[in-house]
Amino acid sequence: MNQKLKTNPSMSGRRILFGTLVIVTMIGMLWLMASALAINGLNVTDIALLVLFFFTLPWMATGFWNSTIGFLIWRFADDPLSTVIPMASNIDPHAPITTSTAILLCIRNESPERLERNLTATLKDLATPGIAENIHVYVLSDTNDENCAQSEQACFDAMTQNWKDRISITYRRRTNNAGYKAGNIADFCNRWGHQHDFAITLDADSFMTGAAIMRLIRIMQANPNLGLLQGLVVGMPTTSGFTRMFQFGMRLGMRSYTMGTAWWQGDCGPYWGHNAVFRLAPFIAECDLPVLHDKDGTPQHILSHDQVEAVLMRRAGFDVRVFPQEDESWEENPPTLIEYIRRDLRWCEGNLQYLQLLNLPGIKLISRQQLLNAVFMFFGSPAWIAMLVLGTIMLASSPTPGEFMHQTAGMTLLWLTIFMWYWPKFAGGLDVLIRQDQRKAFGGTLRFLSGFTLEMLFSILMTPITWLNHSIFMTGLVFGKKSGWTGQTREDHSVPIVAAIRQFWPHTLLGIFLIGVLALTHPQCVFLASILFGGLVLSIPLAVMTSRPGFGRLLLRWGLFNIPEENIRPEALVQLDLAAYQSRHP
Numbered sequence: 288m289n290q291k292l293k294t295n296p297s298m299s300g301r302r303i304l305f306g307t308l309v310i311v312t313m314i315g316m317l318w319l320m321a322s323a324l325a326i327n328g329l330n331v332t333d334i335a336l337l338v339l340f341f342f343t344l345p346w347m348a349t350g351f352w353n354s355t356i357g358f359l360i361w362r363f364a365d366d367p368l369s370t371v372i373p374m375a376s377n378i379d380p381h382a383p384i385t386t387s388t389a390i391l392l393c394i395r396n397e398s399p400e401r402l403e404r405n406l407t408a409t410l411k412d413l414a415t416p417g418i419a420e421n422i423h424v425y426v427l428s429d430t431n432d433e434n435c436a437q438s439e440q441a442c443f444d445a446m447t448q449n450w451k452d453r454i455s456i457t458y459r460r461r462t463n464n465a466g467y468k469a470g471n472i473a474d475f476c477n478r479w480g481h482q483h484d485f486a487i488t489l490d491a492d493s494f495m496t497g498a499a500i501m502r503l504i505r506i507m508q509a510n511p512n513l514g515l516l517q518g519l520v521v522g523m524p525t526t527s528g529f530t531r532m533f534q535f536g537m538r539l540g541m542r543s544y545t546m547g548t549a550w551w552q553g554d555c556g557p558y559w560g561h562n563a564v565f566r567l568a569p570f571i572a573e574c575d576l577p578v579l580h581d582k583d584g585t586p587q588h589i590l591s592h593d594q595v596e597a598v599l600m601r602r603a604g605f606d607v608r609v610f611p612q613e614d615e616s617w618e619e620n621p622p623t624l625i626e627y628i629r630r631d632l633r634w635c636e637g638n639l640q641y642l643q644l645l646n647l648p649g650i651k652l653i654s655r656q657q658l659l660n661a662v663f664m665f666f667g668s669p670a671w672i673a674m675l676v677l678g679t680i681m682l683a684s685s686p687t688p689g690e691f692m693h694q695t696a697g698m699t700l701l702w703l704t705i706f707m708w709y710w711p712k713f714a715g716g717l718d719v720l721i722r723q724d725q726r727k728a729f730g731g732t733l734r735f736l737s738g739f740t741l742e743m744l745f746s747i748l749m750t751p752i753t754w755l756n757h758s759i760f761m762t763g764l765v766f767g768k769k770s771g772w773t774g775q776t777r778e779d780h781s782v783p784i785v786a787a788i789r790q791f792w793p794h795t796l797l798g799i800f801l802i803g804v805l806a807l808t809h810p811q812c813v814f815l816a817s818i819l820f821g822g823l824v825l826s827i828p829l830a831v832m833t834s835r836p837g838f839g840r841l842l843l844r845w846g847l848f849n850i851p852e853e854n855i856r857p858e859a860l861v862q863l864d865l866a867a868y869q870s871r872h873p
Contacts, residue, residue: 298553305551312348323696342670345663354711357547371549378505384421386484395429397491399442405494412497414453427471428460469592476571490561492619496859499615503564514605515565518616524853524867527622527779529833531848534620536742539715545611554606555653560593562616573603591637598654622779624830632760635665668757679801683808728851738848748822782834791826798823
């Protein structure tokens with residue numbers, strides 16, 4: 288069902304403008320760094336710093352301009368949604384459902400009670416005449432824990448029986464995890480895909496209301512050339528202190544970032560693997576993932592399947608778009624720093640596989656850019672760490688800081704880099720502050736500003752920890768170490784100090800070394816060194832403290848890092864009986 292790819296002149300102009308802004312920004316930043324380093328001309332180590340800095344810039348510059356454009360659209364467009372995805376704003380919310388949709392819940396070694404809770408709340412919205420007969424739920428299990436498998440079987444057998452007169456439910460368990468999640472969905476496509484028009488993907492930590500699902504379906508129905516539509520996903524209310532801080536900042540950052548992405552990517556949008564709908568016929572025909580090979584020839588399945596499937600869908604001639612507005616679509620984020628790292632490193636391994644896919648035949652230039660930018664999301668981390676270590680050693684070896692780097696240009700570069708790196712969150716925070724209804728939704732101006740300030744401090748501490756995690760992990764990949772697809776611990780729990788030490792001792796030692804070297808050679812630089820390396824030194828207590836139940840309860844009591852769903856509770860989330868709602872007064 289291949290169709291000829293068409294180029295929209297307006298969209299081409301947007302992409303040329305965006306690419307120009309990113310390239311000019313990268314050139315300007317490199318020029319500024321070269322100016323700062325060229326005190327006595329550029330030597331070999333100066334050039335090494337410039338090369339390392341170059342590898343950090345694609346992800347940073349892209350994020351900066353995504354958020355800038357998104358912020359401007361949110362602020363000045365009469366109808367932001369119509370500006371980036373007109374098809375979504377012209378949909379009749381009462382249009383009859385004439386297509387068949389499969390809801391795919393992909394699980395592996397999960398608590399069936401949590402899954403049943405979320406799924407039941409979704410199905411209550413869908414169990415109405417005219418809708419229910421066009422919905423079929425498939426619970427696609429890759430569980431390999433026998434005790435968990437027995438609980439799953441009992442849970443979903445009972446659920447199937449309870450709902451049999453309202454909505455069809457099918458539970459299937461594979462006996463292996465071949466192809467990971469993509470293989471799980473491929474097995475569904477081979478068995479049942481031809482029976483349905485669309486599929487909506489949900490992860491074990493996903494939750495969507497029936498209304499959000501029906502919106503995606505109606506948009507797909509009305510646009511036959513739309514192959515995949517990704518919904519914007521936000522975090523659920525939580526009692527975990529780590530998660531509250533993490534998803535508060537993530538929510539602010541995603542607001543403008545996603546809107547800006549939708550503006551210039553248009554019909555070549557992203558796919559995040561869940562809380563999305565896709566058209567099954569072209570997906571089955573065109574989106575079969577290639578099998579990669581290690582340097583020794585060992586076959587390797589693709590871990591980060593989602594963006595590759597989006598690229599293949601676009602190659603088939605179908606649009607891939609994102610719905611860039613919060614719309615009753617949630618997920619649960621990792622409850623501790625260690626769990627966050629486990630998920631992040633799986634994404635790291637998967638995204639680095641994209642290097643082998645850049646030469647896929649027939650894909651658009653923007654698709655290659657998307658794959659390459661996903662690589663730079665992680666590839667920049669070892670460049671940051673190497674640059675900071677080399678820069679510290681060069682500074683310590685200089686008689687004075689002024690002989691290492693021009694002070695004015697150097698400080699301008701430092702603060703401009705920090706501003707660009709965190710601008711997505713600043714843009715989201717500024718957008719909230721400008722809107723009275725949004726300030727109220729986040730708990731009021733004072734509470735929001737307090738949370739925003741503390742979250743920025745948290746982000747500054749987290750950034751070098753994340754960079755070093757990626758660097759250590761990627762070094763292991765070079766020597767053949769693999770992560771694979773492991774299960775997540777989703778329940779709140781405390782991180783034992785021994786586990787934190789085992790995970791973060793390299794971070795702590797490196798942070799102490801870098802700050803200590805500057806303290807001995809140039810004490811006046813210790814303050815800036817603490818900003819850059821403080822997260823490394825504090826990684827162990829940060830992991831332990833943010834996981835403690837008491838810390839989470841304290842944040843709840845003070846209303847810090849509140850998200851709108853905690854201040855104005857949606858009925859859909861209330862019926863989930865979330866711990867965050869139980870732990871505080873209405």
